[in-house]
Amino acid sequence: MLWESLLSLQRFGDNIKRIRKHQDELRLGFEVDYDRIVFSSAFRSLQDKTQVIPFSKTDFVHTRLTHSLEVSVVARSLGRLAGKEIIKNHPYLQETHGYQPNDFGAIVAAAALSHDIGNPPFGHSGEKAIGHYFLNGKGANYKSKLTDKEYQDLCSFEGNANGFKILTESKAGTPGGLRLSYATLGAFIKYPKASLPHQPTEHVAHKKYGFFQAQKSFFDTLSHDLGLANSKTAYRHPLAYLVEAADDICYTIIDFEDGIHLGWIEEEYALEYLINLVKEDMDTLKYSKLKYRTQRLAYLRSLAINSLIKDAVRVFTENETNILNGSFGNALLEKSQYKAQIKDIIDLSVEKIYCSEEVIQKEIVGYKVITALLDAFVTAASNTFFNKDNSYDQLLMELIPENEELPAKNLYQTLLNASCYVASLTDGKATLLAEKIGFK
Numbered sequence: 001m002l003w004e005s006l007l008s009l010q011r012f013g014d015n016i017k018r019i020r021k022h023q024d025e026l027r028l029g030f031e032v033d034y035d036r037i038v039f040s041s042a043f044r045s046l047q048d049k050t051q052v053i054p055f056s057k058t059d060f061v062h063t064r065l066t067h068s069l070e071v072s073v074v075a076r077s078l079g080r081l082a083g084k085e086i087i088k089n090h091p092y093l094q095e096t097h098g099y100q101p102n103d104f105g106a107i108v109a110a111a112a113l114s115h116d117i118g119n120p121p122f123g124h125s126g127e128k129a130i131g132h133y134f135l136n137g138k139g140a141n142y143k144s145k146l147t148d149k150e151y152q153d154l155c156s157f158e159g160n161a162n163g164f165k166i167l168t169e170s171k172a173g174t175p176g177g178l179r180l181s182y183a184t185l186g187a188f189i190k191y192p193k194a195s196l197p198h199q200p201t202e203h204v205a206h207k208k209y210g211f212f213q214a215q216k217s218f219f220d221t222l223s224h225d226l227g228l229a230n231s232k233t234a235y236r237h238p239l240a241y242l243v244e245a246a247d248d249i250c251y252t253i254i255d256f257e258d259g260i261h262l263g264w265i266e267e268e269y270a271l272e273y274l275i276n277l278v279k280e281d282m283d284t285l286k287y288s289k290l291k292y293r294t295q296r297l298a299y300l301r302s303l304a305i306n307s308l309i310k311d312a313v314r315v316f317t318e319n320e321t322n323i324l325n326g327s328f329g330n331a332l333l334e335k336s337q338y339k340a341q342i343k344d345i346i347d348l349s350v351e352k353i354y355c356s357e358e359v360i361q362k363e364i365v366g367y368k369v370i371t372a373l374l375d376a377f378v379t380a381a382s383n384t385f386f387n388k389d390n391s392y393d394q395l396l397m398e399l400i401p402e403n404e405e406l407p408a409k410n411l412y413q414t415l416l417n418a419s420c421y422v423a424s425l426t427d428g429k430a431t432l433l434a435e436k437i438g439f440k
Contacts, residue, residue, distance in 0.1 A: 001324045003086065003093055005227035006237060007103065007183050012168070012176025012218075021098035030106035033184040034072075037114045040178060042166050043068070046116060048426035050123045050362060051255070062254055064116050070254060072113035074305060075246035079108030081313040082242055089320065108242045110180070111187035115247055118163025120423035121430045122366025123359075129370040130157035130419050138375055142382070142415060150412040152195040153212045154419060160191055161212045162423055168218055171403065186226045186237035190244055192219075193234065203329035204244075205236040214413050235326035245312040245332040252333075253304050256345050257297055259353040267293055271300065273348060277341040278303035311336050366427075369434045373422045376437050381406035381418040399433070 009018035009029045023029055037043050046064035062070075083104025086093070093099040120126025133139045134154040143151050153161070167185065168177040180188075191210035193199060199206035211219045223229035228237060256273075259265040274297075275282065281303055290296045312332045319335070322328040333342060353359065377400075380393040385407045389397070400406060404424075406417045425433065 001227050001235065001238065001326070003090055003099075003324075004097055005225075006186065006239070007093075007097075007099055007107070008181065008186075008226055010182045010225060011179045012170075013179070018181075020103070023098075028103065028106060029181050030103060030110060030184060033110040033178075033180045034106065034113060036178045036180065037110060037117070040117075040166075042117050042424065043114065045424065045426050048428050049116075049119065049121055050427055051251075062258055064119060067250060067254065068113055068116050071115060071246045071250045072109045074249055074309060075112030075243055076105040076109035077309050078105075078242045078246055078312060078316075079239065080105035081309070082108075082239075082316050085313065085317045086320070089317075104239065107181075107183050107187050108239050108246070110184045111239065111243045112246045114163060114167060114188060115190075115243060116159070116163070118161070118166050118423065119159035120157075120162075120370065121425055121427040122362060122370065124159075125363035125366045126370055126423065127157050127159055129367045130374065130423065131155050132367070133371055133374045133378075134415075134419075137371060139378060139415070142411070146412050146415075147213075149194060149196045149213050153214075153412075154415060156195055156209070157419060157423070158191075158195070158209055159423070160189075160208060160210050161195075161215075162420055164189060164211050164219070165215055165420060166424075168215060171405070182222055182225050183237075183239070185222055186228065187239035187243055189219075189237065190240050192223065192228065192236050201329070204331050204334075205240075205329075212416060214416055233326075238320075238323045241316060241323060241328075241332055242312070245308075245316075248331060248333045249305055249308045249312070252342055252345055252349075253301055253308075255353060256349050257301055259349060260293075260297060264356060265348065265352045270348075271296060273341070273345050274300040274304055276344070277338055278307055281307060308333070308336065308338065308342075311338060365431075369430050370422060372434045372437065373425070373430060374419065377406065377422060378415060378418045381414050382411065385411060385414045396437070399436075 007020070009020060009023070018029060046068055049064040051062045051064050051067045080101050083101035086104065087099065087101055120130060134142070139154065166177065167180055167188065170176055189210045191205055191208045193206060193209050194211065194213065194216065195209045220229070223234045226237065228235045256265070256270065260267055260270045278300060287296065287299060290299060315332045315335045316323065319328050333339070336342065376396055380389065380396040383389040383393045384397060397406070400421065404421050406414060406421060408414045408417055422430070
């Protein structure tokens with residue numbers, strides 16, 4: 001992989017090559033990506049989607065929107081710091097092509113901003129509910145009518161693949177979706193593979209999949225343009241490691257912080273865990289003068305995030321050669337000097353937060369709501385595709401927004417569109433819509 005290819009400014013539909021030296025320094029193409037994501041309806045909907053903890057009536061907790069904004073801020077710092085080191089190691093990028101350290105920050109920030117844009121309502125239980133519907137529910141009836149890869153897309157519905165669909169799918173009037181730069185799209189794709197075949201490796205890029213069969217053609221074009229693909233495989237874009245690290249840093253620290261604010265994790269117990277992570281950089285005198293819990297948490301949080309950012313950049317820089325040749329198979333935080341402290345925090349979060357009664361109840365409700373919606377809209381879309389729709393199906397299709405087209409040129413894309421429509425709903429909209437069609 002070559003950095004000058006990986007930093008491509010090309011967009012869908014371009015007929016001429018975009019050159020970095022020709023860019024307007026006041027409105028760089030990678031910064032345009034960020035703007036386009038912020039103003040998209042799919043991004044705005046994240047304000048009413050659960051991150052992990054259900055929306056609280058007693059204290060603030062993070063939504064997908066606030067989480068995504070925070071991840072993008074961390075990602076920008078990671079990208080700029082890593083970019084400085086990359087340009088130091090490859091000065092021709094700046095001297096010949098005009099790339100700057102901030103370019104890397106802009107790419108990673110934009111990709112990170114959109115990293116959850118394809119996630120269904122009700123957290124990760126939403127993905128599981130959609131997959132369960134096609135694997136064990138009424139959706140299993142479609143198996144014989146689909147290829148193995150098409151059916152697997154539905155049975156292991158993946159928010160990352162749905163995000164790629166949202167960012168790149170052509171619709172009437174919007175060819176190429178948001179038309180983001182190829183560099184940003186490459187950094188967005190954490191898992192550069194299809195749902196099948198399963199990869200029997202421990203490489204972090206093979207943990208999940210990153211695109212549906214409906215987007216395979218554009219994925220291949222993108223991978224080829226960026227220099228990520230050979231005849232056998234597609235490699236992960238190096239900057240995707242930084243996007244992943246930003247997400248890992250934020251959910252490790254911020255979910256933990258939410259649990260403390262809600263009283264699910266005792267303050268003294270929790271602060272001790274954070275202090276173990278930052279004790280080398282901690283100003284003990286300054287900390288002792290902080291009067292309120294929110295002040296103490298904010299101080300430790302900022303130190304923790306800063307420590308993890310610097311360490312992630314260190315791991316990235318030390319392993320740049322292996323990252324560029326596709327042989328680095330770990331997430332950056334897995335090689336962190338703070339790995340033990342991170343594990344302690346995550347283990348406590350699993351016990352006190354992710355397995356809490358409130359989170360489990362939210363997932364149960366999510367399963368029921370999403371199953372009810374899929375049963376209605378998948379059936380209606382399928383019947384319409386086969387010209388077997390009845391008056392009830394027609395009424396349901398009237399509820400679909402005008403920019404959403406469920407019936408498509410084949411059954412697979414029809415089922416996928418129906419599933420992605422349900423995935424696009426917010427927690428509140430999904431619940432309200434399920435109630436309208438008779439769910440109690």
